[in-house]
Amino acid sequence: xxxxxxxxxxxxxxxxxxxxxxxxxxxxxxxxxxxxxxxxxxxxxxxxxxxxxxxxxxxxxxxxxxxxxxxxxxxxxxxxxxxxxxxxxxxxxxxxxxxxxxxxxxxxxxxxxxxxxxxxxxxxxxxxxxxxxxxxxxxxxxxxxxxxxxxxxxxxxxxxxxxxxxxxxxxxxxxxxxxxxxxxxxxxxxxxxxxxxxxxxxxxxxxxxxxxxxxxxxxxxxxxxxxxxxxxxxxxxxxxxxxxxxxxxxxxxxxxxxxxxxxxxxxxxxxxxxxxxxxxxxxxxxxxxxxxxxxxxxxxxxxxxxxxxxxxxxxxxxxxxxxxxxxxxxxxxxxxxxxxxxxxxxxxxxxxxxxxxxxxxxxxxxxxxxxxxxxxxxxxxxxxxxxxxxxxxxxxxxxxxxxxxxxxxxxxxxxxxxxxxxxxxxxxxxxxxxxxxxxxxxxxxxxxxxxxxxxxxxxxxxxxxxxxxxxxxxxxxxxxxxxxxxxxxxxxxxxxxxxxxxxxxxxxxxxxxxxxxxxxxxxxxxxxxxxxxxxxxxxxxxxxxxxxxxxxxxxxxxxxxxxxxxxxxxxxxxxxxxxxxxxxxxxxxxxxxxxxxxxxxxxxxxxxxxxxxxxxxxxxxxxxxxxxxxxxxxxxxxxxxxxxxxxxxxxxxxxxxxxxxxxxxxxxxxxxxxxxxxxxxxxxxxxxxxxxxxxxxxxxxxxxxxxxxxxxxxxxxxxxxxxxxxxxxxxxxxxxxxxxxxxxxxxx
Amino acid sequence: xxxxxxxxxxxxxxxxxxxxxxxxxxxxxxxxxxxxxxxxxxxxxxxxxxxxxxxxxxxxxxxxxxxxxxxxxxxxxxxxxxxxxxxxxxx
Numbered sequence: 001x002x003x004x005x006x007x008x009x010x011x012x013x014x015x016x017x018x019x020x021x022x023x024x025x026x027x028x029x030x031x032x033x034x035x036x037x038x039x040x041x042x043x044x045x046x047x048x049x050x051x052x053x054x055x056x057x058x059x060x061x062x063x064x065x066x067x068x069x070x071x072x073x074x075x076x077x078x079x080x081x082x083x084x085x086x087x088x089x090x091x092x093x094x095x096x097x098x099x100x101x102x103x104x105x106x107x108x109x110x111x112x113x114x115x116x117x118x119x120x121x122x123x124x125x126x127x128x129x130x131x132x133x134x135x136x137x138x139x140x141x142x143x144x145x146x147x148x149x150x151x152x153x154x155x156x157x158x159x160x161x162x163x164x165x166x167x168x169x170x171x172x173x174x175x176x177x178x179x180x181x182x183x184x185x186x187x188x189x190x191x192x193x194x195x196x197x198x199x200x201x202x203x204x205x206x207x208x209x210x211x212x213x214x215x216x217x218x219x220x221x222x223x224x225x226x227x228x229x230x231x232x233x234x235x236x237x238x239x240x241x242x243x244x245x246x247x248x249x250x251x252x253x254x255x256x257x258x259x260x261x262x263x264x265x266x267x268x269x270x271x272x273x274x275x276x277x278x279x280x281x282x283x284x285x286x287x288x289x290x291x292x293x294x295x296x297x298x299x300x301x302x303x304x305x306x307x308x309x310x311x312x313x314x315x316x317x318x319x320x321x322x323x324x325x326x327x328x329x330x331x332x333x334x335x336x337x338x339x340x341x342x343x344x345x346x347x348x349x350x351x352x353x354x355x356x357x358x359x360x361x362x363x364x365x366x367x368x369x370x371x372x373x374x375x376x377x378x379x380x381x382x383x384x385x386x387x388x389x390x391x392x393x394x395x396x397x398x399x400x401x402x403x404x405x406x407x408x409x410x411x412x413x414x415x416x417x418x419x420x421x422x423x424x425x426x427x428x429x430x431x432x433x434x435x436x437x438x439x440x441x442x443x444x445x446x447x448x449x450x451x452x453x454x455x456x457x458x459x460x461x462x463x464x465x466x467x468x469x470x471x472x473x474x475x476x477x478x479x480x481x482x483x484x485x486x487x488x489x490x491x492x493x494x495x496x497x498x499x500x501x502x503x504x505x506x507x508x509x510x511x512x513x514x515x516x517x518x519x520x521x522x523x524x525x526x527x528x529x530x531x532x533x534x535x536x537x538x539x540x541x542x543x544x545x546x547x548x549x550x551x552x553x554x555x556x557x558x559x560x561x562x563x564x565x566x567x568x569x570x571x572x573x574x575x576x577x578x579x580x581x582x583x584x585x586x587x588x589x590x591x592x593x594x595x596x597x598x599x600x601x602x603x604x605x606x607x608x609x610x611x612x613x614x615x616x617x618x619x620x621x622x623x624x625x626x627x628x629x630x631x632x633x634x635x636x637x638x639x640x641x642x643x644x645x646x647x648x649x650x651x652x653x654x655x656x657x658x659x660x661x662x663x664x665x666x667x668x669x670x671x672x673x674x675x676x677x678x679x680x681x682x683x684x685x686x687x688x689x690x691x692x693x694x695x696x697x698x699x700x701x702x703x704x705x706x707x708x709x710x711x712x713x714x715x716x717x718x719x720x721x722x723x724x725x726x727x728x729x730x731x732x733x734x735x736x737x738x739x740x741x742x743x744x745x746x747x748x
Numbered sequence: 749x750x751x752x753x754x755x756x757x758x759x760x761x762x763x764x765x766x767x768x769x770x771x772x773x774x775x776x777x778x779x780x781x782x783x784x785x786x787x788x789x790x791x792x793x794x795x796x797x798x799x800x801x802x803x804x805x806x807x808x809x810x811x812x813x814x815x816x817x818x819x820x821x822x823x824x825x826x827x828x829x830x831x832x833x834x835x836x837x838x839x
Contacts, residue, residue, distance in 0.1 A: 084805065085805065155804060155805060155806065156761055157759045157761040157762040157796050157797065157832065158761040158762065158764070158796075159792075159795075159796060168805075168806070169805070169806045169834070170761075171759075171761070171833075171834045172759065172760050172761050173760075174760040200839075256839060257839025258839075260839070327805065327806060328806070330837055331834070332806070332808075332833070332834030332835050332836050332837075333836045333837060335834065336836055351834060353806060363837050363839035364839050365839040366839060367837050367839045408833070409757065409831050409833070410810075410813065410833075411813055413813075453836065457817070519837075519839055520837070520839070595817070597814045597815075597817075598814060707839060
């Protein structure tokens with residue numbers, strides 16, 4: 001199926017009101033920090049002031065003696081770890097022997113009020129032996145760097161390293177013969193790029209309320225991208241049976257990958273067990289910056305070659321990603337996508353996962369891709385300039401098609417990258433003049449193109465038919481972006497019923513089937529497949545009920561547009577049949593569980609127009625267009641919102657955002673005043689062009705949408721800046737100071 | 749009995765063990781069995797790709813182009829193509 005052979009839809013493709021909209025705009029929606037239980041105490045986590053230090057002792061006596069304090073916990077309250085992964089997770093919950101970043105949790109207190117809990121936590125006496133710290137990824141791999149983990153040896157397929165190192169792992173992808181590829185090139189560009197650690201910047205902080213039953217069962221209310229992921233994490237660290245941990249997800253006030261990981265659930269559970277009452281922990285904003293999982297700062301060394309007629313002959317890159325305190329940066333994802341859109345006959349990518357004295361990184365919308373795309377797409381722009389070829393034309397000449405192998409060894413499935421570039425080339429923005437700059441200013445236009453693989457994995461969806469013909473849809477896929485609506489729409493499409501007949505909701509871990517985290521742009525895609533399967537099963541069951549009532553073989557019952565028929569005389573509307581199922585087989589409902597092993601990649605092409613003040617280095621975005629293949633837009637308005645939201649975050653990476661550390665490894669901007677994210681004043685109306693190349697393995701052609709749009713903004717803006725002022729930014733964020741240095745106005 | 753022969757792509761960093769060979773066919777009905785068979789021919793492979801009964805930290809394996817969620821327990825079919833990869837994640 002291609003874009004010209006799209007299925008006609010009744011519901012899919014409509015711009016319907018969101019099911020979660022009314023409660024959110026009227027303030028009735030319950031977010032994590034809103035949850036309160038009778039008799040609840042408040043938790044506060046004491047955190048390390050040091051970026052790197054050995055813990056010599058922890059004395060909690062004074063805190064425990066304070067009136068109104070119910071419990072104090074430390075790492076000693078956690079079961080011992082059974083393997084290294086568990087040890088890292090355990091130590092990131094509460095440090096045991098060393099603290100590895102400013103903000104590393106050391107102890108927690110539950111008390112009658114939040115203020116009392118904080119006061120008591122300050123009474124805990126922790127004796128540290130300060131150690132040298134390293135926050136820069138290149139400094140961390142030097143031979144004389146402070147070592148974070150004495151036992152760490154570099155893991156790679158070449159074997160285990162023979163000495164302590166901050167390089168947790170190294171991998172290498174090789175395709176063809178890179179030396180030969182560069183020898184065949186007429187033009188070669190080689191550059192180094194640096195990016196900073198950035199945070200997802202969700203507005204709602206992490207918050208959880210834990211409460212224990214007298215039979216040892218634990219219930220946690222929490223803001224998360226995955227209730228089962230929290231359950232499994234808590235079970236893993238506390239050694240509980242899965243059946244005794246119930247996680248109830250709240251509404252989520254922004255996540256973007258940062259709530260894939262659990263930070264306050266285990267401390268709240270430990271405190272609640274010791275305090276024998278419910279305990280709530282809400283992270284203060286500085287703690288969110290200091291102690292949750294931002295994305296990696298990274299360094300790239302990139303080399304690409306091409307022939308005079310604009311064919312890429314070779315590409316090579318080294319990627320160094322800061323993982324923070326424990327291994328697990330998204331360097332694999334960065335390597336996966338950085339040259340992914342193109343046919344590269346000869347290539348090599350070396351990736352390094354490097355521990356540093358910062359918070360352990362976590363996923364952030366297309367983890368690892370935005371950084372890598374900035375490096376690769378800036379080099380490609382330089383190639384196009386040297387060759388005198390239009391940047392979109394160059395990308396089209398080299399673009400991969402289905403069946404092409406990437407440098408990382410993977411093979412492209414059904415993709416719409418070429419259609420996306422073609423749509424960008426013909427869109428209004430790309431064909432509009434740049435316009436004259438204001439006096440003294442310079443203008444430029446940049447293009448970048450990016451790929452994200454998306455995800456499938458495990459999902460479930462439950463549909464129950466009510467006696468009045470309405471249906472309830474329940475899923476454990478947490479709704480981050482309106483997926484209740486897109487799931488109900490897909491179920492309605494499959495049921496051939498009006499969408500208002502279906503009321504969707506998100507259930508908890510005791511009430512619904514399993515779902516992996518709502519991440520990887522997978523929920524509308526994978527949980528959508530579950531919703532469709534449940535709907536198809538409901539139709540089959542309803543047919544059986546009709547057959548029983550009519551006393552005809554089920555094969556002779558037909559269904560279309562909400563009406564069951566058999567022959568010319570027998571007819572039930574869906575609602576009429578729903579009313580009569582009692583006595584004809586009983587109530588109708590279905591739980592569909594899926595484990596989706598294949599998914600469609602998404603491509604996004606961005607066009608940025610900027611105006612640069614060469615005296616101050618200030619960059620103003622004049623116009624910005626996002627062109628993206630979404631497979632099939634289930635809800636176009638929400639798709640456009642995803643495209644605009646992702647691009648806005650990418651613009652933040654490009655121009656504003658970055659952790660600033662002093663020489664002691666202390667973050668200097670752990671608040672939204674000093675850590676600037678884009679606002680409506682910084683971003684023009686972002687234009688969107690939806691491209692629909694249906695993905696053949698989804699019944700309606702859906703692809704993931706949320707992550708691709710965050711990838712190209714830094715490169716598109718960097719390329720626009722170059723075409724405005726003639727210097728190529730090679731650091732993120734591209735601050736005025738960086739641009740003035742590049743232009744030679746100031747010295748570094 | 750017909751043995752299932754999987755085709756294993758040997759990553760560049762591991763080719764010192766295979767005498768430079770980039771693809772090797774070995775029998776096995778699961779990824780674990782394939783690795784055992786590979787290790788029997790090229791000693792040292794198992795230690796590099798696995799950690800006890802799990803894949804090595806930060807590692808993933810794909811079978812026929814699909815990331816195998818079952819890791820070492822993932823089934824392999826005749827002519828299955830097996831690759832060892834770094835972990836990929838989503839946000």
